[in-house]
Each structure stands twice: as structure tokens, then as C-alpha cells.
Amino acid sequence: MNIKNRIKELRARDKLTQQDLSEKVGVTRQTIVSLEKGSYVPSLLLAMNIAEVFQVPIDKIFFKGDGK
Secondary structure (H helix, E strand, O other): OOEEEOHHHHHHHOOOOHHHHHHHHOOOHHHHHHHHHOOOOOOHHHHHHHHHHHOOOHHHOEEEOOOO
8 A cells, every 4th residue: 555645744834854853753864754755654653643743633644645
């Protein structure tokens, strides 16, 4: 399954760098880069942490590749 995300868009909205987000959720900057490229599917815990940082539901950040 192809998982897409809005992490880059939400980071821009909140004026966060990849490094800022990585520090807030406890991963490396490279993990954020991989998430944004779509080459890494996060664990449920990481997805929850990202959703908490952005204050939006997980399903508003991560979604199937067809957008549904």
C-alpha cells in the first residue's frame, strides 16, 4: 500500500524545519526526510507523535496514495 502524507505542508504552516520536527518527535532528521519522500512508513507511535505536534488527527496527515 502506498501511504502519502502532508508533513511538509504542515511543517511549512507551523514554520518548523525538518530538524525542529525531528527533535519534537524523537527521531532523526533523516527519518523526517524519508517520511516526506514517502519512502518510510511511520510506526503508529511516531504517527501519533507527529499528529500531536501538528494538533490534527492522524488521518488528516497520513492517507492512502489514491487520496481516499
